[in-house]
Amino acid sequence: MKKKFSKAAGSLVIASLLASVIGCSNSGTSNDPANNTGNSTGGNNTGAVSTEPMTLTAFFPDPNTTWNNMQDDVGKYITEKTGITLKPEFAVGDPEQKINLIAASGEYPDLISPKGTSGALIDAGALLDLTDLIEEHAPNIKAMLGDQINRLRYSNEDPSIYFIPSLEAIDQYYFDAGGPFNLQHEVVKELGYPKMRTLKDYENAIKAYKEKHPTIDGQPTIGLSLLADDWRIMISTTNPAFWATGAPDDGEFYIDPETYEAILHYKRPEEREYFRWLNHMNDIGLLDKESFVQKYDQYKAKIASGRVLATIDQQWEIDEPEATLKAAGKHERTYGHYPITLDETYKAANFQQTGFNGGWGLGITTAAEDPVRIIKFLDWLASEEGQILINWGIEGKHYEYVDGKRVFLPEIQDIRVNDNNRFKKEFGIGNYNLSLRYGDGVKDSTGNYYTTNNPEQVLEAYSDVEKEVLAGYGATYWKDLFPQEDEFEVKPWGAAWNIPVPTDSVIPVTQQKANDIVRKRIPEAILAKPADFDKVYDTMLAELDKAGVKKMEEEYTELVRARVELWSGQVTK
Amino acid sequence: METITQPSKPVDVKKIKSRRFWKTAVQQRYLYLMSLPFVIWVFVFNYIPIWGWTMAFQKYKPAKTFFEQEWVGFKYFQELLADERFYLVLRNTLAMSFLGLLVGFTVPILFAVLINELKGRFFKRSLQTISYLPHFVSWVVVAGIVYKMLSTESGGINDLLLWLGVIDTPIQFMAKETWFWGIVTVSDLWKEMGWNSIIFLAAITGIDPEQFEAAKVDGAGRWRQIWHITLPGIRSVIIVLLILSIGNLISIGFEKQMLLGNPLVVDYAEVLDLYALNYGIGLNRFSFGTAVGIFNSFVSIILLFTANGIFKRYSKESVM
Numbered sequence: 001m002k003k004k005f006s007k008a009a010g011s012l013v014i015a016s017l018l019a020s021v022i023g024c025s026n027s028g029t030s031n032d033p034a035n036n037t038g039n040s041t042g043g044n045n046t047g048a049v050s051t052e053p054m055t056l057t058a059f060f061p062d063p064n065t066t067w068n069n070m071q072d073d074v075g076k077y078i079t080e081k082t083g084i085t086l087k088p089e090f091a092v093g094d095p096e097q098k099i100n101l102i103a104a105s106g107e108y109p110d111l112i113s114p115k116g117t118s119g120a121l122i123d124a125g126a127l128l129d130l131t132d133l134i135e136e137h138a139p140n141i142k143a144m145l146g147d148q149i150n151r152l153r154y155s156n157e158d159p160s161i162y163f164i165p166s167l168e169a170i171d172q173y174y175f176d177a178g179g180p181f182n183l184q185h186e187v188v189k190e191l192g193y194p195k196m197r198t199l200k201d202y203e204n205a206i207k208a209y210k211e212k213h214p215t216i217d218g219q220p221t222i223g224l225s226l227l228a229d230d231w232r233i234m235i236s237t238t239n240p241a242f243w244a245t246g247a248p249d250d251g252e253f254y255i256d257p258e259t260y261e262a263i264l265h266y267k268r269p270e271e272r273e274y275f276r277w278l279n280h281m282n283d284i285g286l287l288d289k290e291s292f293v294q295k296y297d298q299y300k301a302k303i304a305s306g307r308v309l310a311t312i313d314q315q316w317e318i319d320e321p322e323a324t325l326k327a328a329g330k331h332e333r334t335y336g337h338y339p340i341t342l343d344e345t346y347k348a349a350n351f352q353q354t355g356f357n358g359g360w361g362l363g364i365t366t367a368a369e370d371p372v373r374i375i376k377f378l379d380w381l382a383s384e385e386g387q388i389l390i391n392w393g394i395e396g397k398h399y400e401y402v403d404g405k406r407v408f409l410p411e412i413q414d415i416r417v418n419d420n421n422r423f424k425k426e427f428g429i430g431n432y433n434l435s436l437r438y439g440d441g442v443k444d445s446t447g448n449y450y451t452t453n454n455p456e457q458v459l460e461a462y463s464d465v466e467k468e469v470l471a472g473y474g475a476t477y478w479k480d481l482f483p484q485e486d487e488f489e490v491k492p493w494g495a496a497w498n499i500p501v502p503t504d505s506v507i508p509v510t511q512q513k514a515n516d517i518v519r520k521r522i523p524e525a526i527l528a529k530p531a532d533f534d535k536v537y538d539t540m541l542a543e544l545d546k547a548g549v550k551k552m553e554e555e556y557t558e559l560v561r562a563r564v565e566l567w568s569g570q571v572t573k
Numbered sequence: 574m575e576t577i578t579q580p581s582k583p584v585d586v587k588k589i590k591s592r593r594f595w596k597t598a599v600q601q602r603y604l605y606l607m608s609l610p611f612v613i614w615v616f617v618f619n620y621i622p623i624w625g626w627t628m629a630f631q632k633y634k635p636a637k638t639f640f641e642q643e644w645v646g647f648k649y650f651q652e653l654l655a656d657e658r659f660y661l662v663l664r665n666t667l668a669m670s671f672l673g674l675l676v677g678f679t680v681p682i683l684f685a686v687l688i689n690e691l692k693g694r695f696f697k698r699s700l701q702t703i704s705y706l707p708h709f710v711s712w713v714v715v716a717g718i719v720y721k722m723l724s725t726e727s728g729g730i731n732d733l734l735l736w737l738g739v740i741d742t743p744i745q746f747m748a749k750e751t752w753f754w755g756i757v758t759v760s761d762l763w764k765e766m767g768w769n770s771i772i773f774l775a776a777i778t779g780i781d782p783e784q785f786e787a788a789k790v791d792g793a794g795r796w797r798q799i800w801h802i803t804l805p806g807i808r809s810v811i812i813v814l815l816i817l818s819i820g821n822l823i824s825i826g827f828e829k830q831m832l833l834g835n836p837l838v839v840d841y842a843e844v845l846d847l848y849a850l851n852y853g854i855g856l857n858r859f860s861f862g863t864a865v866g867i868f869n870s871f872v873s874i875i876l877l878f879t880a881n882g883i884f885k886r887y888s889k890e891s892v893m
Binding site: 228229233289290292293294295297298504508509512513516519520522523524527 | 632658716717720724725726745747748835836837839840851852855856857858
C-alpha cells in the first residue's frame with residue numbers, strides 16, 4: 001500500500017478535491033433534452049446537420065452494463081435528432097492491451113476513448129488532429145472551452161488536439177468547503193462564536209475550551225489530533241502547511257506564480273512558521289501525544305469518541321467517525337471548517353481555481369468517413385439542448401419545470417434513487433457523456449443547473465447544530481467563510497500534481513527520497529523542544545539538499561513552464 | 574505433532590562409478606519417472622524466472638521486447654551500493670533477523686522441552702493448541718493488538734506498569750526508535766512460539782522411550798534426562814532448521830515492520846523488502862528492484878554456505 005507514492009499522492013489530491021464537493025458525481029443522473037429550442041444558446045446549428053442515418057463504431061475502455069444499444073429514451077432521441085447510431089465495443093479485461101492491439105492492427109473504430117493509453121494510437125497516426133474541425137464546425141465546444149482550448153493540446157512537440165475531453169467537466173464548481181482546519185461545533189458555540197481567522201484564534205479556542213472541560217464523557221479531552229499514518233501524513237500534517245500560508249495545492253511543490261519556479265513547499269520560510277506553531281501546540285500540551293504514532297483506525301476511534309476538539313484534516317478522512325457521532329446524536333461534536341491561516345496577511349487559497357485540466361476523452365480516428373459530421377454530432381451534444389438531454393432526459397417524459405425550476409417527474413425521481421441501473425438503462429440518462437460537458441454549478445439559459453447536483457442538496461445535508469453555528473458566523477455554507485474563487489487568479493499551470501512526469505526523469509526517485517526525509521523530520525521537529533525546532537528543521541533542509549532536491553526542482557520547473565507555454569497557446573504548429 | 578518422525582537414515586547407496594550411471598538409471602527408471610514432475614516443477618517455477626534477472630542489467634521498459642531493451646551493465650547495482658539508505662535498511666534487516674533467530678529459536682525449543690515434561694495428555698494438548706493459535710492471526714490484527722496494548726491511553730502494558738508503580742507517566746512505547754527492534758521481536762515471538770515448537774515436539778516424541786527408561790534406571794533426574802537425552806535427541810533437527818533459517822535471514826518480509834512502524838521510528842523500521850518496493854516497483858523501476866532482489870539472493874547464498882560449512886566442520890551435521 002505504500003508502493004505507489006507518487007500515484008497515491010496524485011490521486012489523493014484529486015480525492016480531496018472531489019471530496020470537497022458534496023455528494024458523488026453526477027454520472028448516475030443526467031437529464032434530457034429540453035425541447036425548448038427557443039432557449040438554445042447561439043451556434044447550435046442542429047438544423048444544418050444532416051439527419052441521414054449513420055452508424056459509428058466506437059471503442060470504450062470501461063465495461064458498461066447499462067448500455068442499451070441506444071434503445072433507451074435518450075438514445076432514441078439522439079438518433080432521431082442527429083441520425084447517428086453508435087455501435088460501441090466496450091473493453092473486457094485490460095483495455096490497455098486491447099488499445100495497443102487496435103493501434104497495431106490498423107483497424108480502427110470511428111471513435112475511440114483510450115484513457116491513458118493514447119501514446120500507441122498517436123504514434124501509429126491513428127487519430128485525427130481536431131484543431132481545425134473544432135475551429136470550423138464546433139461552435140458550442142469552442143464556446144464552452146473559450147481560451148482554455150490550448151489545454152487540449154497534446155504536447156509542446158506535438159500541439160495537436162486529439163481528444164474532446166469527456167472525463168473532466170467544464171467550470172466544475174465546488175459547493176462547499178471540506179477542511180482542513182476543523183473545530184467542534186460545541187467549542188465555538190460555548191465560546192460565543194469567536195473570530196476564527198488565524199492559528200492564534202484557533203489555538204485560543206481550543207485552549208479555552210479544554211481548560212473549561214478537561215474531560216468529555218469521562219475521558220480526557222484532546223485538544224488537537226493529527227494523523228501521520230503512511231501517506232495520510234500529507235493530508236493531515238504536511239499539506240495544511242501550504243493551506244495555512246495562502247498557497248494552493250500543487251502536491252509537494254510550491255509554484256511561484258510569477259516565474260513558475262517550483263520548490264518543495266517545505267522550503268518556504270512561512271511554512272517553517274506553521275510547523276513551529278504545531279511545535280508550540282505540542283509544547284503547551286494541546287497536541288495529542290499520539291499524533292504521529294497512531295494508526296488511522298485509532299485516530300477514527302478517538303474522533304468518534306467525541307473528545308477531540310480540533311482536527312486538521314480533509315472532510316473525507318473524518319467522514320466515518322463523524323457519521324458515528326451523528327448516529328449517536330452528538331451533532332455538536334462534529335466539525336465546522338474554518339479559513340485559518342498563519343496570520344491575517346494570508347488568504348486561504350482552498351478555492352483557487354486550476355481551470356480546466358483537459359484530460360481523457362474521445363478521439364476521432366482516420367477510419368472515420370465523415371469527420372465533419374462526427375464533430376458536429378459531438379458539438380450538438382455539447383449544446384444546451386444536448387447538455388440538458390444527457391443530464392436530465394426529455395421534457396415531459398423525465399423532467400418538468402415547476403415554477404421555473406427543473407425537476408425530475410416524481411416517478412422518475414423514485415426510479416433514480418431506488419433503481420439507478422434501470423434509470424440508466426431504460427432512460428439512458430448518464431450514458432451519453434461522450435462530449436465536452438459542464439460541471440456542477442453551471443447554469444443554463446433558464447437559470448437551472450445543467451447537472452443534477454446543486455447547492456440545495458448541500459444545505460439539506462447540514463444538521464441543525466451546523467446551521468446554528470453557521471448562522472452564528474453569519475454564513476449559509478462553510479464555503480462562505482472562505483475567500484471565494486474570484487479572489488484568486490486561475491492558475492495558468494492547472495494543478496501541478498497532474499503534470500505527467502517522464503518515467504526516466506530524476507523526479508520520481510528524488511521525490512521518494514524527499515518524502516522519506518520529510519515524513520521523518522517533520523514529526524521530529526514538531527515533537528522537539530521549542531529550542532531545538534530550528535535545528536531539526538535545518539537538518540531536514542540540509543538532508544533534502546543532499547538528496548538532490550535542487551535538480552528535481554529544476555526539472556519540475558521545466559515541466560511547469562512547458563505546460564504553461566503549451567496551455568497559453570504559444571506553441572502552435 | 575503426533576506422528577513419530579524418525580531421523581531418516583541415509584539410504585544405503587552403493588558407490589556408483591559414473592560409467593555405470595546409465596545402467597543404474599535404467600534400473601531405477603520408475604524412480605526417475607516419479608521424480609520427473611517435481612524436477613520440472615522446480616525448473617519451471619524456480620529456475621526459469623532467474624531469466625528475469627537480465628532486467629537488472631537493462632534499462633527495462635515494459636511493452637518492449639527483450640532485444641529492444643537498452644543494456645546498462647552494473648548501473649543499478651552501483652546506484653544501490655551508493656545509496657546511504659540502503660545500508661541503513663540492510664542494518665535493520667539483519668538486526669531484526671538475528672534477534673528473531675536468537676529468540677525465535679531458543680524459546681520454542683525450551684517450550685517444546687517443557688511441554689514434553691508435562692503430565693496429563695489433555696492438558697498438554699490444549700496448551701499446545703492454544704500456544705500455536707496466534708500463528709493463524711494475520712499481522713494486521715497482531716499489529717492492532719500490539720498498538721492497543723502499548724498505547725498511552727488505557728493500553729494494557731502502561732496501565733499495568735502504572736498500577737505497579739514502576740512508572741509515573743505512561744510510556745510512548747511506539748515512539749522510541751531504539752525499542753522498535755525489541756517490540757518486533759517480542760511480538761513475533763508471541764505469534765510464532767507455539768507454531769515453531771511443534772516440529773521440536775515431534776522430534777522429541779521420536780526419541781526412543783527406552784533411552785529415558787535406561788536413564789531413569791541409572792538414576793538420572795528430570796534435568797539430566799533433558800540435558801543428556803532430550804536435547805541430544807533433537808540435535809540434528811535443531812541444526813538443520815538453524816542452517817535453513819540462516820539462509821533466510823535477509824528475507825524477513827516487511828509486514829511486521831510496515832504495520833508496526835510509524836514516522837518516528839522509520840530509521841529503525843524500514844527493511845530491505847520495503848526499500849525494494851518503495852524505490853523499485855513503486856516507482857516503476859523494475860530494473861532497480863531486480864538488482865535489489867539479486868543482491869538479496871547472493872547474501873542469502875553466502876550466509877547459507879557459511880553456516881553450513883561451520884556446522885559441518887564442528888558438529889558433523891549439515892544440510893548439504
